[in-house]
Amino acid sequence: MSHEEIYYTLALQKIDGVGDIVAKKLLQHCGNAEAIFKEKPSNLSRIDGVGTILLKNLKDKSVFEKAQEELKFIEENDISIAFFQDENYPERLKHCIDSPILLFSSGNIDLNNRRIISIVGTRQITSYGTEFCKKLIEDLAPLNPIIVSGFAYGVDIVAHQAAMDCNLQTIGVVAHGLNQVYPKTHKKYVGKMEQNGGFMTEFWSSSNPDKENFVKRNRIVAGMAEATIVIESAEKGGSLITANLANDYNRDVFAVPGRTTDKYSQGCNDLIKTQRAHLLTSAADIMYILNWELEKKTSKDKPVQKQLFVTLEDDEQKIYDYLQKNGKQLLDVIALECDFPIFKISSILLNMELKGVIRPLPGKLFEAI
Numbered sequence: 001m002s003h004e005e006i007y008y009t010l011a012l013q014k015i016d017g018v019g020d021i022v023a024k025k026l027l028q029h030c031g032n033a034e035a036i037f038k039e040k041p042s043n044l045s046r047i048d049g050v051g052t053i054l055l056k057n058l059k060d061k062s063v064f065e066k067a068q069e070e071l072k073f074i075e076e077n078d079i080s081i082a083f084f085q086d087e088n089y090p091e092r093l094k095h096c097i098d099s100p101i102l103l104f105s106s107g108n109i110d111l112n113n114r115r116i117i118s119i120v121g122t123r124q125i126t127s128y129g130t131e132f133c134k135k136l137i138e139d140l141a142p143l144n145p146i147i148v149s150g151f152a153y154g155v156d157i158v159a160h161q162a163a164m165d166c167n168l169q170t171i172g173v174v175a176h177g178l179n180q181v182y183p184k185t186h187k188k189y190v191g192k193m194e195q196n197g198g199f200m201t202e203f204w205s206s207s208n209p210d211k212e213n214f215v216k217r218n219r220i221v222a223g224m225a226e227a228t229i230v231i232e233s234a235e236k237g238g239s240l241i242t243a244n245l246a247n248d249y250n251r252d253v254f255a256v257p258g259r260t261t262d263k264y265s266q267g268c269n270d271l272i273k274t275q276r277a278h279l280l281t282s283a284a285d286i287m288y289i290l291n292w293e294l295e296k297k298t299s300k301d302k303p304v305q306k307q308l309f310v311t312l313e314d315d316e317q318k319i320y321d322y323l324q325k326n327g328k329q330l331l332d333v334i335a336l337e338c339d340f341p342i343f344k345i346s347s348i349l350l351n352m353e354l355k356g357v358i359r360p361l362p363g364k365l366f367e368a369i
Contacts, residue, residue, distance in 0.1 A: 001081060001083050001086065003071075004034065005032060005033065005034070005083075006071060006074070006081055007064075007067050007068065007071055008032070008033035008034040008036075008037065008067070009033040009083065009101065009102060010066075010067035010070050010071060010102070011033065011037070011063040011064050011066070011067040012026070012033045012036060012037075012063075012101075013101070013102065013204075014063040014066050014067060015054070015057050015058055015060065015063055016054075016057045016060070017053060017054040017057050018054065018057075019098075020098055020099060020100055020101055021049070021097060021098055022049045022050070022054070023101045024084070024097075024101060025047050025048065025049060025050075026044070026047060026050070027101070029043075029044070029047050036058070037058065041055045041058075044058070070204050070205060070206070073179065073205045074104070077106070077178070077179070078106070079104050079105070079106055079178055080104070080105045080106070080109070081102060081103070081104060081105075082102070082103040082105065083101065083102060084099060084100065084101045084102070084103075088111070089103060090103075090111055090116075090223070090224035091111070092116070092223060092224055092225065092226065092249075092251075093220065093223040093224040095223075095249075096219065096223040096249055098219060099219070099220070099223055100202035100220065102202065103200055103201070103202055103220075104177075104178055104200070104201050104202070104203075104204075105178075105198055105199060105200045105201075106178050106194060106198050106199050107171075107193065107194035107195075107197055107198015107199060108194060108195060108196060108197065108198055109169070109171060109197060109198050109200070110169065111146070114144075114145070114146050114169075115143060115144070115145040115146065115226060115290075115292065116145065116146045116148060116224060116225045116226055117140075117145050117146070117147060117148065117225050117226060117227050117228070117229060117286070118148040118149065118221045118222060118224070118225035118227070118228045118229065118242070118246075119133065119137075119147060119148070119149050119155065119156075119159040119228075119229045119231060120149060120150065120155060120156070120221065120228060120229070120230055120231070120238070120239040120242045120243070121133075121154060121155030121156075121230055121231035121232045121233055121239045121264075122154050122155060122231075122232045122233050122234060122237060122239065122264050122267075123152055123153040123154035123155070123156075124154055124234075124264060125154040125155050125158055125231070125232055125264075126232060126262075126264055128232075128258070129155060129158075129231045129232040129256070129264065130158050132231060132256055133155060133158050133159055133162060133231050134158065134162045134165075135347075136229070136280075136282070136283055136286075137159065137162040137163055137166055137168070138162065138165075138166055139282065139283035139284075139347070139350055139351075140283045140286065140287075141166040141167075141168060142354055143287070143292055144168065145168065146168070146169045146170065146171060146197070147159055147160065147162075147163035147168055147169070147170040147171070148170070148171045148173060148221055148224060148225055149170070149171075149172060149173070149221070150172065150173055150174070150175070150214075150217065150218075150221060151172030151173070151174055151182075151186060151189075151199070152183070153183060155231045155232060155239070156172075157186060157189070158231075159231075160172060160189065160193060161189070163197075164189075164192055164193065164196070167196065168196075169196050169197040170193060170196070170197040171197050171198060171199070171200055172193060172197075172198075172199045172200070173199075173200050173201065173217050173220045173221050173224075174199055174200070174201045174203075174209075174217065175201070175203065175209050175210075175213035175214040175216070175217045176201065176203050176207050176208055176209040176210075176213060177201065177203050177204050177205035177206060177207045177208075178199060178201055178205065179205040180208075180209075182209040200220070201217070202216075202217070202220065203217075214238060215238065215241060218238060218241050218242040218245055219245050221242050222242045222243075222245035222246040222249060222251060223245070223246075223249050223251075225246070225251065226251065226252065226290060227246075227251060227252040227253065227254060227286065227289075227290060228242055228243055228246040228251060228252075228253050228254070229253075229254045229255075229256075229280065229286075230242075230243050230253070230254070230255045230256065230267065230268050230271060230277065231256050231268075232256065232258070232264040232265060232267075232268060233255075233264060233265075233266070233267025233268055233271075234263055234264055234266055234267055235263075235266040235267055235270065236267070237267055239267065240267050240271070243255070243271055243276065243277060244276070247276055252278065252289055252290060253271065253276060253277040253278065254277055254278045254279075254280035254285065254286060254289075255267075255268035255269075255271040255272050255277035255278070255279065255280060256268050256280050256281075257269055257272060257279055257280075257281075281342065281343045281346055282343065282346035282347045282350060283346075283347075283350050284346040284347065284349055284350040284353075284360075285346060287350070287360070288360060288364060293360075310355050310356065310357055312352070312355070312357065313348075313351075315340070315344075315348050316348055316351065316352050316355075316357075318338055319334060319338050319340075319345075319348060319349070319352065319358075320352065320357055320358065320368055322334065322337060322338055323358060323366065323367060323368035324368045327367060328361060328365045328366065328367035329365065329366060329367075330363070330364055330365055331345060331346070331349070331364040331365075331366065332364070334349070334366065349366055356369065357369055
């Protein structure tokens with residue numbers, strides 16, 4: 001966007017009564033933000049959602065002064081801007097009717113042709129949730145996904161840290177302007193996150209981390225990702241709001257099951273019970289449901305070959321020998337015949353796939369290469 005286009009779009013955002021949905025209607029009708037302020041009221045009144053009060057508010061000249069102040073902050077702090085029709089705007093978020101018309105970001109974010117998953121959950125993460133989150137991201141690392149979360153305590157910061165440990169791009173979607181860090185104790189992570197990823201928000205520099213902003217930003221977390229993963233959640237919580245938004249946007253949702261007596265597993269168990277989330281036991285579940293495959297480094301005209309001199313663990317060797325003898329088999333059958341619990345077999349099969357000795361097939365089938 002040009003300097004002028006940003007200026008008028010910022011001014012449009014400051015008009016009372018203009019939310020993202022109405023703003024998009026106005027922009028569609030007029031072509032750009034500047035034209036909205038110059039359009040005849042009689043023409044604007046034909047737009048659904050535009051009434052006499054909004055027409056009066058559009059005459060408010062103070063919004064231009066506010067826009068100029070924000071534009072100054074943006075330019076002085078090297079903030080990147082993505083308009084909802086631009087190429088650098090998250091592709092999946094474009095298809096959400098209530099997505100922000102502008103997104104502000106800092107760091108080194110690259111969304112081109114990338115797998116994106118959002119990881120959310122309780123701020124009171126348990127040791128079980130911590131270990132599961134770290135292992136999940138570690139196992140997904142070969143697929144090079146972008147890890148999105150909210151930079152809050154608990155699951156959020158564990159997911160960001162695990163992504164950084166695996167050299168994955170990670171994005172913190174925050175509920176305030178980019179002139180501040182919340183919570184302040186997380187300031188120590190900012191520099192490293194901005195080296196490979198960064199921060200994203202719809203809020204101006206004048207916005208504080210107010211309670212309602214956290215609920216609002218959840219639609220970005222849910223909308224920009226291919227899938228939302230809930231690690232742990234109590235019976236009520238912000239992560240369940242994010243999961244419901246993801247369902248509304250027709251995104252896949254995954255939830256980690258837990259014991260019925262565990263407080264921070266109640267939300268996840270309920271998502272699974274009510275069929276609002278896939279049961280998640282390992283990275284293999286995500287790869288299967290989303291149909292993610294490792295990129296093959298072999299050329300298209302050469303057959304896929306397993307690596308030579310691969311060292312297999314005893315459990316892996318047992319499964320490999322079984323598949324070599326019996327051909328393609330269902331995951332459940334492999335678990336039964338090789339005497340492994342389902343939660344363990346999924347992790348073993350993923351490791352074997354990464355080693356290039358087996359491949360997954362549709363319908364939860366696997367075969368030796």
